[in-house]
Amino acid sequence: MPALSGFLWLISYWLIGEVVIHFTALPISSGVIGMLLLCATLAVRGRVPTSIAAAAQPLIALLAMLIMPGVVGVFFIIGELAGQWTAILIALVLGTLFSVVTTLWLLKRLIGRPNVR
Numbered sequence: 309m310p311a312l313s314g315f316l317w318l319i320s321y322w323l324i325g326e327v328v329i330h331f332t333a334l335p336i337s338s339g340v341i342g343m344l345l346l347c348a349t350l351a352v353r354g355r356v357p358t359s360i361a362a363a364a365q366p367l368i369a370l371l372a373m374l375i376m377p378g379v380v381g382v383f384f385i386i387g388e389l390a391g392q393w394t395a396i397l398i399a400l401v402l403g404t405l406f407s408v409v410t411t412l413w414l415l416k417r418l419i420g421r422p423n424v425r
Contacts, residue, residue: 314363321346 325342328334334341350356367374382389389396 310359311362311366314357314359314361317357317360318346318363321349 321342322339323342324345325338325340328341328345329336329338350360
């Protein structure tokens, strides 16, 4: 039952993201808004509830399948991207470098820190 409760929390944050997007007309995915709100909530609480962890664990195992539709969708708009390869390449390289540096910084900061639950 904890996993069901966790899925309800995750869906609730996604729906809150939908409401935020509807009223603000931000050009951002509602899932991203919901994820940022969930991240802020968990940062304030200082821990991840077991119900959310139980719901998130199976999703992590399926992460490649969750990303795949967006990757496949690029093939349908490849003609619109014809003149944008330089910008796409720069965004990919800088985004990858930023992700690696951020991950290393967090890893360095959190290693050795006791696990708080």
